[in-house]
Amino acid sequence: MRPFEQDINALNEALQEMGALVAQSVHRSVLSLVEKNEDYAHQVLRDEARINQFEIQIDDLATSIIAREQPVAGDMRFVVVAIKINTDLERMGDLAASIVERSLASLRQPQLNVEVNFTDMANLVESMVLTSLDAFVKRDAVLARGILTSDDGIDKLRNQINCQMIELMKKDPSTVERALDYILIARRLERVADHATNIAEDIIFMVKGIDVRHRDRAELAAASQS
Amino acid sequence: MSSPASKTSVDPTTIDTKTMIPTSSDAAAKHQTAAPKMRAANINFYYGSFKALHDVSLEFATNRVTALIGPSGCGKSTFLRNLNRINETLRDTRIEGEITLDGENILDKDVTEIRRRIGMVFQRPNPFPKSIFDNIIYGPKINGMLRHGNAAEIVEKSLRRAALWEEAKDKLNESAYALSGGQQQRLCIARALAVDPEVLLLDEPCSALDPIATAKIEDLLVGLKEQCTIVIVTHNMQQAARVADTTGFFLLGKLIEHDKTDIIFKNPSRRETEDYITGRFG
DSSP: OOHHHHHHHHHHHHHHHHHHHHHHHHHHHHHHHHSOOHHHHHHHHHHHHHHHHHHHHHHHHHHHHHHHHOOOHHHHHHHHHHHHHHHHHHHHHHHHHHHHHHHHHHHTSOOOSSOOOOHHHHHHHHHHHHHHHHHHHHTOHHHHHHHHHHHHHHHHHHHHHHHHHHHHHHHOGGGHHHHHHHHHHHHHHHHHHHHHHHHHHHHHHHHHOOOOTTOOHHHHHHHHHO | OOOGGGOOSSOGGGOOGGGSOOOHHHHHHHHTOSOEEEEEEEEEEEETTEEEEEEEEEEEETTOEEEEEOSTTSSHHHHHHHTTTGGGGSTTEEEEEEEEETTEEGGGSOHHHHHHHEEEEOSSOOOOSSBHHHHHHHHHHHTTOOOTTOHHHHHHHHHHHTTOHHHHTTOTTSBGGGSOHHHHHHHHHHHHHTTOOSEEEEESTTTTSOHHHHHHHHHHHHHHTTTSEEEEEOSOHHHHHHHOSEEEEEETTEEEEEEEHHHHHHOOSSHHHHHHHTTOOO
């Protein structure tokens, strides 16, 4: 195997390893919230440092490949996308840590007297994260495309939690601090989904060479019909 | 962050990029839609019984740089050398097809006139064993372009166009061999420019030069395309990526793909092109 191919493989493997760790952190952050499990929360906080190390290592690998090999075509798209996915994964790790910080804070306060349904939103977010990583491993643009359509559901679920919390705060101002924690957690989950969507868009570019970012429905429809 | 715009049920993997919002490379393409300066149509070329080119058709846009890339023996230099009929100097060769310059078939024209209009620079600098001044003035002299007192003017203009004037102005009467390799190659470009060619052909002009001399030649080409149409054969793909507006990939005597350089190096449409430019060829 040529040194260039070895470098590309190393970059690919590092991204997959980082992706697996990030997916695990997102999963544990959700469990810490839904199951009120402090052990998971502390594990997420510990893993954040490893994720940050991966970010540095992957950027270093990618910049070395650019400097020494000047990749073009499919190789160039892979390296460019690797740098972008690296940033998205690191932000997802930060958001998982931020979710558990809120989750730990909420565990130290009296429980709210309402059932807040994080499970559906968390399941959908986790599914998007895992699918985006699967699409990356398989270089599957069709799989990635499915993630773009999931984002609608995330917004809906987040709005439900927001509305529920706003109503609660109106009725009982003493719940403001706890309700705000839940709103912020929902916001962070939504941001994790946004990063998964970014990764999906990048995978489509990597596989097809097509930039699908910032296209409205009409543009995409017109483009796909031609 | 993803925009809300990405929320759609349309399958983006089926999108035809040609219908998308124009990008910078699309703008560049629009700039290239001028009528072609040269056009090669259905070119077949034979060395004896060996067919070196197979039905090659290619257009060269006016005032643009076209790079021809491909592995050794793929036919790119053979094709280039047909564009000003240098191949005719070889025995037992034959060409089929049509090559036009401004719409006129050059294969039917006076070859001397064609070579004045279509200049050529070769892989290794090949100055004449004469002074710098005489090297430049040779072409205008044999083409009857010298008027009373304009020789010095032509020399200065040509050397300036080849970015060699500042380095050579104080030694115009010295031997061209006194120049460095990079300077000699720019002298050869100046010599080709002295007869005001409309097209300049370059066959691996930097392969014998160091990176600094190469960078000077590349800068020169980008400036020269305002004045003439340029076709360059190169083994250095980064050079093609840096200087060419469009790039053609040759393999086994066939033109596999010709497109905007941006597309060739970002997302080529043919697998053979991708394999070659990413180094996986063979």
